[in-house]
Amino acid sequence: MEDKVVQIAQLIKDAIRTHKPIDPPSLKFNFTREEAYKIQELVIGNNISGLKAGLTSVQTQKIYNTNEPVIGRLLPNSEDYEIDSTETISPKVELEIAFILKEDINELPKNKGEILTYIDSVTAALEIPDSRIKGKGNVEDLIADNVSAYKFALGNTFKKPKDLDLLGGVLEINGNIVATSCSNAIMGNPINSLYWSVNKALNLGIKIRKGYVILAGSMTTPIDIKKGDIIVGKIKSLGEVRVKVV
DSSP, X not given: OOHHHHHXXXXXXXXXXXXXXXXXXXXXXXXXXXXXHHHHHHHHOSOOSEEEEEOOSHHHHHHTTOSSOEEEEEOTTOBOSEXXXXXXXXXXXXXXXXXXXXXXXXXXXXXXXXXXXXXXXXXXXXEEOBOOBSSOOOHHHHHHTGGGOOEEEEOSOOBXXXXXXXXXXXXXXXXXXXXXXXXXXXXXSXXXXXXXXXXXXXXXXXXXXXXXXXXXEESSOOEEOXXXXXXXXXEXXXXXEEEEEO
16 A cells, blocks of 8 residues: 555544644645545544535536545444534535435445335435545545545434435524525435445445445535534425534
């Protein structure tokens, strides 16, 4: 394994531990997307609770000069409904749709219809990303930093996954509407993101287990949050989800 991969992984581990951001590793190291996923694995390991897709809209892909999404790993015990602001660097919130698996996926399903047979339920979710990278960096920095994964919360309504492409969503902070969107912002349909995420994870050698949560990507742009904020996400037919920053 390249020494730079180990070095970058240690820098990100230190940033997670100290809650202090680092300069984008790409400013010092030249590394590929493949190496970035190796760094991610070194940082997070294989003891995970699910997956998260990022850059699932054309607009966000343009920002990072890429033409495909990215994937990160959800940590065990990262489902949380009270976010400790003292353990964050620059937390944000995104309104998402989450899929919960009812069985292992060992090989890519033949089509997007078949993949739904592996899904127990779908619900509204809030993701709380927290980048360890100063500024934006490039797509390799984003991948190495586990796509900014930190915490997430699941909604109060769990339904079978169907008719997911035209669901309206609202994000509120302290009673004020800060964003509205539609689920088709996620790759045209969240099921497209689910299929892509499973395919990418299997190609990376990530084992996909029963009970995993797969966050399909954000319906909204990331919004800064702070101590004292009460955040509510609502998605048509999928209920609502609430998080407090303490």
